[in-house]
Amino acid sequence: MNTFFKHTIYQxxxxxxxxxxxIVFIVIISLISVSSWLNIPLSPYLYxxxxxxxxxxxxxxxxxxxxxxxxxxxxxxxxxSRLSLLVGFFTAIVAGIIGSIYGAIAGFYEGYIDNxxxxxxxxIYCLPDLLVMLLLxxxxxxxxxxxxxxxxxxxxxxxxxxxxxxxxxxxxxxFVNAAKVIGANDFYIMFKHILPNTLSSLLVSLFITIPQAIxxxxxxxxxxxxxEAPQCSWGTLASDGMSCLRNHPNLLFFPxxxxxxxxxxxxxxxxxxxxxxxxxxxxxxxx
Amino acid sequence: MFKFIVQKILLAxxxxxxxxxxxxxxxxxxxxxxxxxxxNLPEExxxxxxxxxxxxxxxxxxxxxxxxxxxKGDLGISYKYTNRTVTQILQQAFPVSAELGLSALSLAIVSxxxxxxxSALNRGKFIDFLLMxxxxxxxxxxxxxxxxxxxxIFGLQLKILPVGLWESPRHAILPIITLALAPTxxxxxxxxxSILDNxxxxxxxxxxxxxxxxTKIFFTHVLxxxxxxxxxxxxxxxxxxxxxxxxxxxxxxxxxxxxxFITAVSNRDYDLVIGTTLVFALVLLFSNGIIDILYRLVDxxxxxxxxxx
Numbered sequence: 001m002n003t004f005f006k007h008t009i010y011q012x013x014x015x016x017x018x019x020x021x022x023i024v025f026i027v028i029i030s031l032i033s034v035s036s037w038l039n040i041p042l043s044p045y046l047y048x049x050x051x052x053x054x055x056x057x058x059x060x061x062x063x064x065x066x067x068x069x070x071x072x073x074x075x076x077x078x079x080x081s082r083l084s085l086l087v088g089f090f091t092a093i094v095a096g097i098i099g100s101i102y103g104a105i106a107g108f109y110e111g112y113i114d115n116x117x118x119x120x121x122x123x124i125y126c127l128p129d130l131l132v133m134l135l136l137x138x139x140x141x142x143x144x145x146x147x148x149x150x151x152x153x154x155x156x157x158x159x160x161x162x163x164x165x166x167x168x169x170x171x172x173x174x175f176v177n178a179a180k181v182i183g184a185n186d187f188y189i190m191f192k193h194i195l196p197n198t199l200s201s202l203l204v205s206l207f208i209t210i211p212q213a214i215x216x217x218x219x220x221x222x223x224x225x226x227x228e229a230p231q232c233s234w235g236t237l238a239s240d241g242m243s244c245l246r247n248h249p250n251l252l253f254f255p256x257x258x259x260x261x262x263x264x265x266x267x268x269x270x271x272x273x274x275x276x277x278x279x280x281x282x283x284x285x286x287x
Numbered sequence: 288m289f290k291f292i293v294q295k296i297l298l299a300x301x302x303x304x305x306x307x308x309x310x311x312x313x314x315x316x317x318x319x320x321x322x323x324x325x326x327n328l329p330e331e332x333x334x335x336x337x338x339x340x341x342x343x344x345x346x347x348x349x350x351x352x353x354x355x356x357x358x359k360g361d362l363g364i365s366y367k368y369t370n371r372t373v374t375q376i377l378q379q380a381f382p383v384s385a386e387l388g389l390s391a392l393s394l395a396i397v398s399x400x401x402x403x404x405x406s407a408l409n410r411g412k413f414i415d416f417l418l419m420x421x422x423x424x425x426x427x428x429x430x431x432x433x434x435x436x437x438x439x440i441f442g443l444q445l446k447i448l449p450v451g452l453w454e455s456p457r458h459a460i461l462p463i464i465t466l467a468l469a470p471t472x473x474x475x476x477x478x479x480x481s482i483l484d485n486x487x488x489x490x491x492x493x494x495x496x497x498x499x500x501x502t503k504i505f506f507t508h509v510l511x512x513x514x515x516x517x518x519x520x521x522x523x524x525x526x527x528x529x530x531x532x533x534x535x536x537x538x539x540x541x542x543x544x545x546x547x548f549i550t551a552v553s554n555r556d557y558d559l560v561i562g563t564t565l566v567f568a569l570v571l572l573f574s575n576g577i578i579d580i581l582y583r584l585v586d587x588x589x590x591x592x593x594x595x596x
Contacts, residue, residue, distance in 0.1 A: 123305050125523075127568060130530045134552055135310065138317040215429050219530075222431045223537045223549065242435065246443055256432040264427035271423070 012276035019272035025265040029258075033081040058250060065250045067240060073251060076232055077258055083233035084214055084259070087147060088266075091213035092206050094152035099159025100202060104190045106160065107167025114164075121157045129154055133216065134225055147226055151213050159205045166198040200277040207270035211263040218259050234259045288583070295576045299569075306568045307357060310561045311350060314552075321366040321555045340366060353561070362565070363558030367551075373562035376547060381566060383453055384543035387535070388528050390459065391466035395524070398467070399474025400517065404510070406475065407482035418475065425472030430531045434465035434538045451540040462539045466531050470524050477520060481513040488512075511585065518582050525574040529567055 013019050058065045064073040106117040124132065136150035170176065171194065179189045220226030221235030228236070234255045241252030322328065322336055337343040341352055356363060362373035406418040438461060442450035449458050485491065486509055494504045533545035540546075544563055551559040 123302055125526065125571075127306060127564065127571075129526065130533050131548065131564060131567060134549075135313040135317070138552065139313055211427065218429050219431060219534055222429070223534060225549065225552075238432065245435065245439060249439060252435060256429070256435075260424075260428050260432065263429075264424060267423055267427050 013269075013272050016272050018268045022265040022268040022272070025261060026269060029081065029262055029265070030085065032078055033085045036078045036082055057248075064254045065248065067251055068244060073237075073254060076237055077234065077255055080232045080234050080237050080255065081258070083144065083227065083231065084217065084235070084262070086144075087151060087217040087233070088210040088214040090148050091151045091155050092209040094148075095155035095159055095209050095213075096202060096206050098152070099156035099205070100163045100195060100198070102156065103160040103163025104167055104195060107164035108171055108186065108190050108194070110168070118164075121160060124154070124157060129216065130220070133220060137220070137225065144227065144231060147217060147220070151216055155209050155213060159202070159209070162201050162205050163195075163198055166201055167194055170194050170197055204270065204274045204277060207266060207273055211266040211270070214259065214263055214266075288580070291583070292576075292580070295579065299572045299576075302572060303565060303568060304354075307354070307561055307565055308350075310564045311353060311557075312346075314555070314557055314560050315346065315349075317555065319555055321557060340364070353558075362562040365551075365556055365559045367554045367556050367559075373558050376559065377544070377562055377566055380542060380544045380547050383541060384532055384536070384545065387453075387459070387462055387466060387541065387543060388525075388532055390463045391531075392470065392525070392528055394463060394467040395470035395474055395528075396517075396521075399471045400478050400514075402471070402475040403478030404482060404505075406479045407486065408505070410483065415479075419479065422472040422475045425468050426476070428468070430465060430469060430534045431538060433468050434461070434535060437461050437465060438538070451538075453539075453541045453543075458539075462535050462541060465538075466528060466535045469531060470527060473520065473524065473527075474517060478513060478517055481516045482509060485509045485512045514585055515582070518578055518585065521578050522571075522575045526571060529570065 014023075062072050062074070064077065066072055067076070102117065106114045132154050133150045136153055137146050140146045140149045167190075176189060176193060179193050184193075217226055217233060218235030218238065221233055222239045222242070224239060226235060227233050237255035238252055238259070241248070241250075241255060244251050320342070321340075322333065328336070334343070341349055344352075353363070362377070364372050365376055368376060402418050402422065406415045409415045438450045441448040441461060448461055450461075452458055453462075491504060491508050494508050495501075529545075532543065533549065535541070536543045536545040537549065544566065547559065548563040548567075550556075551563060
């Protein structure tokens with residue numbers, strides 16, 4: 001990546017107003033999430049039995065209200081952002097690593113290795129995501145680690161397919177042949193020469209996986225099969241809020257809104273990133 | 288074409304076998320057993336219960352026993368819903384889920400392509416901007432949030448639609464809309480870009496220069512070609528609908544497959560879990576097969592390139 005490339009990509013992404021807003025939101029949400037590691041005045045677990053602030057409506061002291069145990073919702077949402085974002089980013093990175101290695105091997109060798117590897121992906125595709133996640137989650141155990149592992153294990157297939165098709169396109173290029181002539185081994189060619197060329201596709205699929213993982217985690221937690229108390233993510237907060245829907249819709253609304261804004265920002269950013277990195281669109285823009 | 292269909296059916300059998308095997312071992316590795324929730328049973332009763340369902344035998348025996356029975360088309364018995372076979376439960380739950388899923392899928396395809404076309408034909412105008420903003424929001428909002436939102440507005444506040452259960456067509460409105468949202472948004476986004484691609488193709492230009500009306504060009508020359516990418520994502524879309532149906536059935540208390548599956552997993556109702564999974568896999572295989580066939584019907588080039596298939 002030379003500076004020119006970086007410069008134009010940067011310009012193209014920031015050209016769109018949506019992308020700018022999305023970046024601002026992503027930065028703000030990440031900062032809030034990081035800041036929760038510092039001491040915030042209202043701990044999400046802290047509640048005072050002597051005050052009768054149970055299920056309070058939004059007020060000056062509790063900007064978003066309190067839940068059925070008197071815990072401040074704003075503090076819990078800030079605290080919950082940790083897990084929600086962690087799940088998204090961790091899953092995307094692990095899925096990216098597994099997917100690129102798998103796709104690299106399948107695309108580089110083709111033939112029967114490719115057939116077998118792709119058949120495995122097809123079989124996994126024949127199972128609904130949620131079902132695989134549930135079963136895997138139960139096997140590796142509930143809790144954060146379980147969710148992280150099971151989400152990572154079902155998210156890499158898309159990336160693997162993308163990397164594979166990139167490899168099939170690139171493996172007959174001159175630079176690969178040149179490397180072969182010099183005597184470089186397959187491993188070196190795959191990861192040193194070809195993989196860097198798939199970087200833009202990898203980046204795009206990374207930004208598709210993050211919002212999907214966040215959605216998946218919140219959905220799992222919402223139906224009660226993901227994270228459980230005392231852990232708290234936006235999904236579990238929404239799940240808790242569901243029980244008080246009739247009289248205290250704020251308990252469901254605010255966590256859901258956080259999920260929505262985060263996922264929307266990531267999706268908008270991902271869309272613009274894809275457009276910026278897509279060579280076809282770049283040519284169209286030149287015309 | 289006939290050979291192709293036979294090939295697909297033959298390929299489905301090993302896939303289903305793998306799915307059954309994987310699910311069989313996964314669910315048995317999950318800690319806890321089907322009778323853990325019962326109140327402290329005496330040792331002998333527990334032993335008899337396990338013996339009745341052959342759970343005291345070694346794993347390989349249970350596996351071969353299961354496969355043997357499966358080959359005869361018997362899915363086993365539910366441990367929790369006593370006296371009901373898995374087949375009976377599925378017979379009851381499947382039509383409900385199928386009705387919900389198919390209605391949502393048709394709604395998503397029709398409205399998705401409609402919105403996509405309107406958006407593409409008005410490229411750069413306000414309506415395009417509006418529809419695409421809604422579509423991006425549509426893929427970003429979790430299904431459960433949208434469902435609960437609809438439930439709150441139409442069920443609890445306006446009180447014009449029921450908030451749950453599956454009894455009359457009125458009960459179906461909210462679940463179907465909830466389930467259709469994400470696929471609709473996806474299809475709308477995809478069909479917009481695919482129609483835009485095709486609007487600038489040479490053959491469309493020729494048709495235009497020959498003086499055909501824009502309407503005729505759109506329906507005969509553009510739309511048909513634009514459908515191909517949409518067909519490709521219908522497979523993943525069916526999977527998305529199945530996943531969505533878990534959530535929708537949970538929120539709206541609909542007695543469908545998703546709901547049975549979730550309770551079966553938490554009850555460790557082994558046979559019911561595998562049975563439901565197999566039906567899910569079968570549905571996905573079937574829909575992917577149909578999509579492959581449609582693919583060949585819409586795009587004659589594939590038929591041509593793949594020889595005699």
